[in-house]
Amino acid sequence: MKLRNILGVAAALIVVVAAAGYVVLVPGEAERPPPAGMTEPKLVPLSVPFTHRWAKATSHARRRGHRRRRRRARRGVPQRTAGRQNTFTASFVDLDRDGWPDLVLAQNTGEVEILRYGGDSKFARPDFHSGYDFWMGLAFGDVDRDGGLDIFLSNIGNSIPALLVKGDRRDDQKPANEWLPLRNDGGFRFTDITAAAGVGGFGFGWGGVFEDVNLDGAPDLLVAENYVKWSVHRLFKLPGKLLLGDPGTGAKFYTSDAASNAAYGHVPLIADVDGDGRNDIVWANMDGAARAYLNRTDGRFVSVRLADSPASIGARIRLAGVPAPVQVFIAGEGLTSDRTTQFTFGLAKDGPAPAAQVVEWADGQVTRIPAPPENKTIFAVRPP
Numbered sequence: 303m304k305l306r307n308i309l310g311v312a313a314a315l316i317v318v319v320a321a322a323g324y325v326v327l328v329p330g331e332a333e334r335p336p337p338a339g340m341t342e343p344k345l346v347p348l349s350v351p352f353t354h355r356w357a358k359a360t361s362h363a364r365r366r367g368h369r370r371r372r373r374r375a376r377r378g379v380p381q382r383t384a385g386r387q388n389t390f391t392a393s394f395v396d397l398d399r400d401g402w403p404d405l406v407l408a409q410n411t412g413e414v415e416i417l418r419y420g421g422d423s424k425f426a427r428p429d430f431h432s433g434y435d436f437w438m439g440l441a442f443g444d445v446d447r448d449g450g451l452d453i454f455l456s457n458i459g460n461s462i463p464a465l466l467v468k469g470d471r472r473d474d475q476k477p478a479n480e481w482l483p484l485r486n487d488g489g490f491r492f493t494d495i496t497a498a499a500g501v502g503g504f505g506f507g508w509g510g511v512f513e514d515v516n517l518d519g520a521p522d523l524l525v526a527e528n529y530v531k532w533s534v535h536r537l538f539k540l541p542g543k544l545l546l547g548d549p550g551t552g553a554k555f556y557t558s559d560a561a562s563n564a565a566y567g568h569v570p571l572i573a574d575v576d577g578d579g580r581n582d583i584v585w586a587n588m589d590g591a592a593r594a595y596l597n598r599t600d601g602r603f604v605s606v607r608l609a610d611s612p613a614s615i616g617a618r619i620r621l622a623g624v625p626a627p628v629q630v631f632i633a634g635e636g637l638t639s640d641r642t643t644q645f646t647f648g649l650a651k652d653g654p655a656p657a658a659q660v661v662e663w664a665d666g667q668v669t670r671i672p673a674p675p676e677n678k679t680i681f682a683v684r685p686p
């Protein structure tokens with residue numbers, strides 16, 4: 303047998319063994335179908351003619367960085383954990399409603415850092431510990447509709463055996479291996495609600511965003527998945543997640559395949575592509591064309607668009623007279639991405655109409671829009 307044939311057979315065997323090992327070592331993803339009666343979103347695929355090659359553009363520099371850290375570790379150079387690896391996403395957002403933006407950082411092989419800023423020129427570190435992992439995506443939404451912004455963080459989940467992805471973690475720093483939804487209990491106290499919210503048992507996550515896709519009033523969660531450089535994901539692709547929030551409690555999620563994206567997702571983007579008032583979905587992908595879905599869900603909603611300017615950053619939008627989540631315009635969430643300035647609120651099918659749509663600007667001014675028209679978008683501009 304020629305050497306070339308022998309190498310071919312050996313390569314095939316390695317692929318088969320790696321695939322078999324992956325199936326044995328790595329659990330599949332959890333599935334939690336929604337209960338009967340829950341609104342399924344109606345999403346229509348849209349052709350998108352651009353391709354994003356993020357992974358290929360950055361992989362060489364990242365490999366060089368990993369080699370340099372390994373050499374330093376072998377020479378006995380002390381290796382700090384947090385701060386030496388990538389910080390994937392960082393967002394300024396007012397978590398305690400004192401009018402000052404606080405800071406949340408999602409970083410590789412470290413702990414999530416939540417830093418409180420009180421306007422006194424320094425950041426304080428509340429007593430919060432997320433566990434160590436490859437934290438990447440960062441989203442903010444009011445999942446329990448109590449007026450306080452809750453947080454969602456993604457990581458590599460259960461997709462890769464922990465012994466293969468140690469990074470800069472020390473032996474005593476155990477990986478979390480689960481995505482992390484945090485309920486904001488006020489006063490910089492946060493509760494891990496992974497199990498209660500049904501967000502455990504998922505795979506390699508990247509950027510995430512909250513959006514009420516099925517217009518039932520409860521924030522839903524979209525999370526990109528896959529890692530193009532982890533070769534087994536070429537065989538076992540992860541489809542990305544659309545998790546529908548429970549309209550009863552809002553703090554529990556169910557899986558839906560209505561916005562599937564098995565194309566190495568980097569981040570879901572939210573924008574009203576066709577201007578009909580319902581926000582649509584664009585998956586930015588690492589190694590292929592973007593994939594988009596137009597939102598054609600039947601349902602009642604009110605929608606407000608802010609000026610796309612720094613004056614809109616930090617604005618809190620809420621409805622008066624009906625239970626609804628608060629939404630906040632945050633410059634930078636998802637994963638190295640941004641979101642639209644259009645905020646859409648789904649309304650209960652037979653519920654009352656909101657008395658007003660209220661925009662609380664970061665400078666303290668308030669714009670109140672009484673009896674907002676349903677199923678269309680209105681514009682709000684911060685007063686001078």
Ligand SMILES: [Ca+2]
Pocket residue numbers: 395396397398399400401402403404419
């Ligand atoms: Ca604050």
Ligand SMILES: [Ca+2]
Pocket residue numbers: 443444445446447448449450451452486
């Ligand atoms: Ca909340």
Ligand SMILES: [Ca+2]
Pocket residue numbers: 513514515516517518519520521522546547
């Ligand atoms: Ca929803």
Ligand SMILES: [Ca+2]
Pocket residue numbers: 573574575576577578579580581582596597
């Ligand atoms: Ca739309």
